[in-house]
Amino acid sequence: MKKLALGIDIGGTNTKFGFVDEEGNGYAENSFLTHDDRSFDDFLGQLDKEIKKAEKEVNYLFELIGIGIGAPNGNYLRGTIEYPTNLKWKGVTPFVEKFKRYFDVPMFMTNDANAAAMGEMIFGGAKGMKDFIVITLGTGLGSGIVSNGQIIYGHDGFAGELGHTLVNVFGRECGCGRRGCLETYVSASGIKRTVYKLLADYVDDSELRNIPFDELSAEMITNAAIRKDTIAIRAFEYTGRILGMKLADTIVHFSPEAIFLTGGLVNAGDYLLKPTRQYLDENMMPIYKKNPPKLLTSGLLQKNVAVLGASSMVWNEAAG
Amino acid sequence: MKKLALGIDIGGTNTKFGFVDEEGNGYAENSFLTHDDRSFDDFLGQLDKEIKKAEKEVNYLFELIGIGIGAPNGNYLRGTIEYPTNLKWKGVTPFVEKFKRYFDVPMFMTNDANAAAMGEMIFGGAKGMKDFIVITLGTGLGSGIVSNGQIIYGHDGFAGELGHTLVNVFGRECGCGRRGCLETYVSASGIKRTVYKLLADYVDDSELRNIPFDELSAEMITNAAIRKDTIAIRAFEYTGRILGMKLADTIVHFSPEAIFLTGGLVNAGDYLLKPTRQYLDENMMPIYKKNPPKLLTSGLLQKNVAVLGASSMVWNEAAG
Secondary structure, X not given: OEEEEEEEEEOOOEEEEXXXXXXXXEEEEEEEEOOOOOOHHHHHHHHHHHHHHHHHHOOOOEEEEEEEEEOOOEEOOOOEEEOOOOOOOOOEEOHHHHHOOOOOOOEEEEOHXXXXXXXXXXXXXXXXXXXXXXXXXXXXXXXXXXXXXXEOOOOOOOOOOHHXXXXXXXXXXXXXXXXXXXXXXXXXXXXXXXXXXXXXXXXOOOHHHHOOHHHOOHHHHHHHHHOOOHHHHHHHHXXXXXXXXXXXXXXXXXXXXXXXXXXXXXXXOHHHHHHHHHHHHHHOOHHHOOOOOEEEEOOOOOOOHHHHHHHHHHHHHHOO | OEEEEEEEEEOOOEEEEEEEOOOOOEEEEEEEEOXXXXXXXXXXXXXXXXXXXXXXXXXXXXXXXXXXXXXXXXXXXXXXXXXXXXXOOOOEEOHHHHHOOOOOOOEEEEOHHHHHHHHHHHHOXXXXXXXXXXXXXXXXXXXXXXXXXXXXXXXXXXXXXHHHOEOOOOOOEOOOOOEOXXXXXXXXXXXXXXXXXXXXXXOOOOHHHHOOHHHOOHHHHHHHHHOOOHHHHHHHHHHHHHHHHHHHHHHHHHOOOEEEEEOHHHHHXXXXXXXXXXXXXXXXXXXXXXXXXXXXXXXXXXXXXXXXXXXXXXHHHHOO
């Protein structure tokens, strides 16, 4: 009987899920509104129903060998969602403990960036690598770190929060309560803030001058850059400079073989990658230059990374 | 027959070695001048003779189960010393390959900070911990990082160079060729530079005003602080502030259970530890405050850490 893993990605807006085979092929992928203003138990009830409906769509017999779940502040060690900023369920939600009542299979929970890193290792560009980092550039900046073939979770499961390394102690306010964190500069929301800073600093004409802050998106900034809007191009240079310099620091911690970038901001391609590479090279400690880490985009950009990544935790365990 | 491991620590000035049993007791410890202006082969010849002389001093029969070697830029993956700044042997020296001609036992080479971390885990304050960091505050700042019970070496063996994270892009010149690295501020040589900066900035009387830069030592600064010298006390505050702020960044990478400080600068006790703790707490991301990492001094301060640490790599392997 064919074996399948179930991957679930819980986001602030949508919850996506799908079955994934050993080769990374997806089956019966679906999604529904997370609707986290209802109770967590109600959410779990719907999740169970949606999955059981989808199971029938897989048109052959299969064995469900496990479930992987990616969620904001998902804790691998405890199977919990803890104090998420992007979900309305407060405090600590014992996800795995409660979901075991519905499915009696091995379950693995982590955050979306760790799931993306595992997906990259099992199905993507990091196949065969033992030391690499995945940086997700979405609303925030997430990171999943693999060292010696294992995700680094740390003693309480919250390692790998590179979005909260310090860029500037007097810098931008961060959702975490501090100032100057990397993700306030390098992320979809960070580059919006940078565009507004540049619109204040410079007098260049820009199509971005007509867009209110709350309507501005990373996609609009990318499209403006493609149309040679100097403010947009400068915003990517500013973002890439800060990212490149911080990655030089990341390297002295982990000495990775590669750093993979993923998330919406990566669609800007060389507008972002070129300055990032330049400032990474310029700031890299000489000892690493003999065998420098590669800066790459994710090998899963065209796929349902979140579901694939969540399911890959199951396949990683199955591989022993 | 009792089993012993041999630990060797190669420093720019002295090479220390000794036999260590499973409980961390040392036997026949000795040292000789590294004298690295001669050829590496000549050095190895003397090392062999000194060890064989010491073997006779262990007054019972024993089995040598392995040799651990700590050296500047010692590479665990390749058993080499690579481009060390504190040794005169240039380029890549294949230590383990050559030393195998003298002793046919398992050999493990790494740098002194990784050896210190392993020693802390096997014999010191990190017994039973799986996620911790050791920071060595000597001439430079070294770091050994243990995650999930394993030293983090990275893809080319050079992970854990926290002394070369960036404090200030326009900051102090560093031996690595860049500017503003952490160890230019936080180390025995870093605090000397800080004292001279403070002597320039302030008009306070200070016993340190009578000491030329090249004669000033971290011990003198510590003794001056104990005598309430305000420049010395401020120098430790300045050092602790920078260290504490950087450790807040270290934590988001690894989420360690504890951070151990060791090396000569730690003799200053609370003059250094108090500001370090204060700025670590103030800058710590809130998610870690529920179960914060402990800031401790090494559990091996009274021991021959370098030899013990080097030997502990053998005992770690022996434990499987």
